[in-house]
Amino acid sequence: MDKNWIRSTCRDLQLYYNPKVGNKLRMDTSTNALGTNPAGRKALQECSNLDVGQYPSTYGDGLRSALADLYRLKIDNFVVGNGSDEALDIIIKTFVEPGETVITAHPAYVLHSFFVKINGGNTVTVDLDEDFQLDVEAINSTKGKVVLICTPNNPTSNIFRMDDVRAIIEGSDRPVVVDEAYGEYTGASFIPLVKRYDNLIVTRTFSKAYGLAGMRIGYLAAGLEMTDAMQRVKIPYSLNAIGERVAMAALKDREFLERSVNVVKEERPYLEEGLRDLGFHVYPSEANYVLFRSTIPSDELTRKLSDKGVLIRDFGKVRRLENCVRTTIGTREMNSTLLNKMREVLEECR
Ligand SMILES: Cc1ncc(COP(=O)(O)O)c(C=O)c1O
Numbered sequence: 155m156d157k158n159w160i161r162s163t164c165r166d167l168q169l170y171y172n173p174k175v176g177n178k179l180r181m182d183t184s185t186n187a188l189g190t191n192p193a194g195r196k197a198l199q200e201c202s203n204l205d206v207g208q209y210p211s212t213y214g215d216g217l218r219s220a221l222a223d224l225y226r227l228k229i230d231n232f233v234v235g236n237g238s239d240e241a242l243d244i245i246i247k248t249f250v251e252p253g254e255t256v257i258t259a260h261p262a263y264v265l266h267s268f269f270v271k272i273n274g275g276n277t278v279t280v281d282l283d284e285d286f287q288l289d290v291e292a293i294n295s296t297k298g299k300v301v302l303i304c305t306p307n308n309p310t311s312n313i314f315r316m317d318d319v320r321a322i323i324e325g326s327d328r329p330v331v332v333d334e335a336y337g338e339y340t341g342a343s344f345i346p347l348v349k350r351y352d353n354l355i356v357t358r359t360f361s362k363a364y365g366l367a368g369m370r371i372g373y374l375a376a377g378l379e380m381t382d383a384m385q386r387v388k389i390p391y392s393l394n395a396i397g398e399r400v401a402m403a404a405l406k407d408r409e410f411l412e413r414s415v416n417v418v419k420e421e422r423p424y425l426e427e428g429l430r431d432l433g434f435h436v437y438p439s440e441a442n443y444v445l446f447r448s449t450i451p452s453d454e455l456t457r458k459l460s461d462k463g464v465l466i467r468d469f470g471k472v473r474r475l476e477n478c479v480r481t482t483i484g485t486r487e488m489n490s491t492l493l494n495k496m497r498e499v500l501e502e503c504r
Contacts, residue, residue: 182467214393215229217402245269253274290322294322329354330351364414418483446478
């Protein structure tokens, strides 16, 4: 559109990743290899008689209360919403004035800078070091209103050193956001530290280890002063009544969560070895996905795999990730299918 109707901060936006899925095997979005959360599915079935003629709880108090019990915090330490993407959006809306700067790492989750841009802020990126670890000094000496990092980092799949993250939280008096979308896979979390640090915000999701990506449920935890401000910014009712019930049921199913984490631990070495056998360079992973450098052009590899019915995600055009591809760690069957199809592609390209 050549008229100036569109807000300047919303021009030149790219559409988000939107593949033709059909019945292809999805190993492109780092979701749960075991599929839908069984307790969540049961709760979903029980929702058929739910009175959806009424609005849900304004702030998702049922889920916030369950989270408070799980983490031994207060209900008001939590804000829940439509995926952790909404939580990230709320954070930027609450703390960043138009024109102000948010510091993110590079490479990192692409939507971090998206939320900053659509809300009128500027992103300054600080490169990760050669091992994809944080450059603490550079981050702490960069001017900016908010720091936003994710650990395990997406798409590099490593975790950051806890001491480095702590040094960033302690290093300046500004909000520091730790995106723990894949936190369940590491067994560690910064959430308990929201009691100690009044500038710490942690975001988490039900889309990954809880196996509920299609329901769009996420949350953030922070000190009471920051959550109070963010709760007021959040769109009321953004977590729908069904999502809230399903999330509460899933939260109680610790067995499925454990199984989901274990399958990743068990399958990671198999997938990594298979990728190395094909000649790829594999980066160390502590999440439910693996980043590797392809020996043929990464866009060709992903396109040809897609033609064979398997989706993985190409990051080959991202600076520092030239020719790199990310795949979810699947079940043995999924991983074998992926490796076999990749072998076929490589043979065809010889
Ligand atoms: C690092 C990171 N943060 C946040 C999200 C958003 O997750 P959701 O909005 O599904 O909770 C994702 C999804 O892939 C992610 O990789």
